Amino acid sequence: MCGITGLVNFEDSVLLHNMCNVLKHRGPDADGFFQNKNASLGIRRLSIIDVDGGNQPISNEDGKIWTVFNGEIYNYKSLQEDLKSKGHKFQTNSDTETIVHAYEEYDLDFVNHLRGMFAIAIWDEKKNRTILIRDRLGVKPLYYHIQNNKLLFASELKALLEYDEINLTINHNAISDYLTYLNIPAPETVFNEIKKLRPAEMLIFNLDGNFYTKKYWSVKFQKNNLDEKVRMVSDVPVGILLSGGLDSSVVATIAAKKSNNRLNTYTVGFENKIDNAYDELKESKEMAEILGTNHHEIVVNSNDTFKILDKVTLCLDEPFGNPTTTLNYIISEFASKTSKVVLSGVGGDEMFGGYPKYRALQIFQEYRKFPKSLVKNFGRIFEKIPDNTSEHVVKGKTFFKAWKKNPEDQYFSLISYFDEKDKEKLLNFKTSLSSRRFIDDLFLESKKSNAKSFFEKLFFVESTSYLPNNILEYTDKTSMAVSLEVREPLLDHKIAEFAANIPFSLKIKNGSTKNILKIAMKDELPRNVLNRKKRGFTPPLINWLNNSISDLEARYFSEKRIKEEGFFDYEYIEKISKDYKNGKTSNYVKIWSIICLQSWFDVFMKKYNFTI
The missing domain is CATH 3.40.50.620 (HUPs)
Structure with missing residues (x-):
């Protein structure tokens, strides 16, 4: 496991080393570099396989193809034997070297021979191109920035912020997406100038500045052990x-x-x-x-x-x-x-199929002919009961609110934290895109993988979002x-x-x-x-907020701070916080998500030069 980074179409040794140093926590055991006028690769290594001999970057026999990667290739031994039988010469027993020879043998299709978790960067001097690849399920991240025919990439976004020529601007659509999902879905990031690869996606960047992305895998239907x-x-x-x-x-x-x-x-x-x-x-x-x-x-x-x-x-x-x-x-x-x-x-x-939302969606399907008037009546009854009566009351409110006609509408309701009306009240800026676009696009994309039923489509959407x-x-x-x-x-x-x-x-x-x-x-x-009831790996956040809400408000929600920032509407924040203290405990996720966003502003605005 490592942290990787690189520059393409320009050379800057100081920048490369600075970006690598930012990733030192990902690989404290060693660093390594490859540099020429067209491409530079850097790595911080956490030694797991071939501890003594697996240093990176690593090349093929003639030094024309170089790679760095973060992750583990689980089938590297069998793949290595196959490549040796085809005439490839190995200098190490590492999984990294398997990547470079597999690429040499199979070109872009090499990734389909790999099993594991990985973020890979390959510099191909023969074809004057760089390839970035993220593993199929998206276990390992990979960020990139393209500007003026230059490519920079890294395992973490903060490494790219070492490049002074990126004029950082906040991605307002991404902030809106965060409030919906509690994260920012790929390929977007919090900055307009930086993107991240999606799962099972590769980016091919040519030295003439032309580039494209392609998806190389999606779930298939076959038995396994x-x-x-x-x-x-x-x-x-x-x-x-x-x-x-x-x-x-x-x-x-x-x-x-x-x-x-x-x-x-x-x-x-x-x-x-x-x-x-x-x-x-x-x-x-x-x-x-x-x-x-x-x-x-x-x-x-x-x-x-x-x-x-x-x-x-x-x-x-x-x-x-x-x-x-x-x-x-x-x-x-x-x-x-x-x-x-x-x-x-x-x-x-x-x-x-472990999440409660799946069971809710199954109930919606099983009782889709249940009279809508009765559903609405049950929903109204739950709405009249205070949240702090029971955790089951909050779950009941969420359940009946999500009981809509269309399964995709039901799903979106269950996974949304701030709806569009809430965000209009909270944010002091307008967004150009609906946060639902990610989900709608994925449901459409699922059809390409032959997903037919709603739950097959749901599997595709959940595993890619x-x-x-x-x-x-x-x-x-x-x-x-x-x-x-x-x-x-x-x-x-x-x-x-x-x-x-x-x-x-x-x-x-x-x-x-x-x-x-x-x-x-x-x-x-x-x-x-x-038979154990599912709990989930989560803290007792409501209890913790109850004990600390005043201190957290003073730090993150003060009227002076909110109005100076100009990002949020203070009256709306004051209302959801007051409602929470008066028993509307379902507001706890909204409050926590704003606290986390304010923490992000604190940390990154102090460290990097950008404004809200």
Whole structure:
């Protein structure tokens, strides 16, 4: 796992080294550079495979093709043998060198021979072009800037900000998108001048300045074997992020069976008894005892998370409203003390139908002929009940609000936090594009992958939007900030193709989510793990906000600050905050998302030269 960067069509050694230094946290073990007048590549390396011999950049035999990459190629050994049989000469035993020879052999189609997670940059002197590639599911990020026939790229956006000639301007449409999704979907970023590759996308940039992007993969429908796909290719110790839930327990169980060593497992819990409903310390400890792992626990409180918000904001590069980001940073930092690589159960919900929103959408389909008048009446009843009566009341309000005629409208309602009317009240600027454009485009695109039913289309949309733009984005940034590689075995692309082919009725059956995964693991996992109610890896944010709302308001929502910035409408913020304190707890996500956006302004405006 590494941080990569590069320049094309100009040479600037100082800039290249500065960009690499910004990425040092991603690769503290070594750095490496290739430079000529047309292209320069840089890397910070976290040594995992071929620790002594796998330094980058690396070239083919005649030095005409060079590459740097971030990630791991899990099938590199078999691919290496195949390439050797075709006459290629290898100087190392690293997965990186496999990339350059595979490209030499198969040209742009080489990526279809790779299995793993990766962000790759290749400089091809023979064809005078640079190729940037992001892995199929979007595990590893890659940002780029193109201006005046020049290309700059990096694993993190902040590295590109070392280039003084980028005249940064805030992308107002992206801010609006953030308020809808709590993240900024690719290819957009918070700055108009910088883009990021989408999952399974490659960018081909020619020295004449012409460039284009193309998608090289989408989910296919074919059978596969789940057990074979837990990837543990590593020359350093491997650990597991263990919540005690189904997905991480599946990964931990299979990994423990395949490992000859006693594995480390890591769990985060919460200090206050009032937060026990979110705490999985007991469950994860029980699972660790069953597997015989070296189990490590860390306990946190609201102060632990709020005090590192700005630090985590810097790690994330862009505004990010998912409240799990600080938790992920804490558990990653904790795990990095004893492991360089950890496995995670991320992706299980998207692959096998684990989220409550999926069950809601299934209910909408099953009861689509239910009288709309009754739906509206139930919705009105829930609206009259105060939010703070019960968490179920808030969920009920969300459910009935989303019960619309069109399934795509239902889905968009369930995943939206600020609707367009809310944003018009909050923002002191107009946007030119609707945030729904991403979802509408993906539903249309899903048809190209032969998705026919709504739930097949939904699988495509979720695996190309929510998963990479939200879950995988913060997982990469918060773990690599502390030099920890996180691997997601359930997101091997062959598993994605397998999961796409499972009828949705087998994923959620009789109200039981991830039903097919539970059946597959019924002889491997205890019954209480299989039947455990989903909690999700999330902090007790409402409880924490209740304890700290006054301090947070003073820092982020003061009338003086809001009016000086001129970005938000102070009266609207004052209203949602007042309503929250008066019992409308459903406002907590809106409040948190604005806090995170204000934190981003604080961190990046102090460090870089741009204005709101």
